[in-house]
Amino acid sequence: MDVFKIVMLGIAVVLPGVLLKNHKPVIGILLGIAGALLIMMITLQTLGPLLLQINALFSFLGDGASYLTILLKAVGITYLCQFSSGICRDSGFQNLGDQIQIFGKIYIMMSGMPILLAFVQMIQEL
Numbered sequence: 001m002d003v004f005k006i007v008m009l010g011i012a013v014v015l016p017g018v019l020l021k022n023h024k025p026v027i028g029i030l031l032g033i034a035g036a037l038l039i040m041m042i043t044l045q046t047l048g049p050l051l052l053q054i055n056a057l058f059s060f061l062g063d064g065a066s067y068l069t070i071l072l073k074a075v076g077i078t079y080l081c082q083f084s085s086g087i088c089r090d091s092g093f094q095n096l097g098d099q100i101q102i103f104g105k106i107y108i109m110m111s112g113m114p115i116l117l118a119f120v121q122m123i124q125e126l
Helices: 002-023 025-045 048-090 094-125
Strands: none
Touching (some): 002 025, 025 048, 048 094
16 A cells, blocks of 8 residues: 555656646756655655564574675665665756766675675685
8 A cells, every 4th residue: 555655646746746847947846856755754664674574684694694784785875876866867967866876886886895805705715
C-alpha cells in the first residue's frame, strides 16, 4: 500500500508542477523539490524493519561486519548522489548533477578499496 501512496503523491506533485512550470518556473521547481523531499521522508520512515535485519546481520558477521559497513556506506552514497543529482537536473543544472554523480562514483571506489586490498592479501596468502 505504501507504493501506491508514493506513486499517487508523485503524480499529485508532477501534474501541478508541469502546469506551473510554464508560467512560474520557480514555483514548479520548488514544488518538485518539496515532493521529492516528502517522498524521501516517507521512505526513511519505513526503514525500521530493514534496520532490524541489518543489525541481526551485523551480529551474525562478527569480525566481517566492517565489509557490510562499507557496502551500506556505498549504497547510501549512491542514493544521496542520485537524489541530489536529480534535483540539480530538474532545476536545469545538468553539469552540476553530472559532477555530483562523478564525485559519488569516485567516493564509492575509494570506500571499497579496503575490500579490494583484503582480497588481494587473501590471494597472496594462498
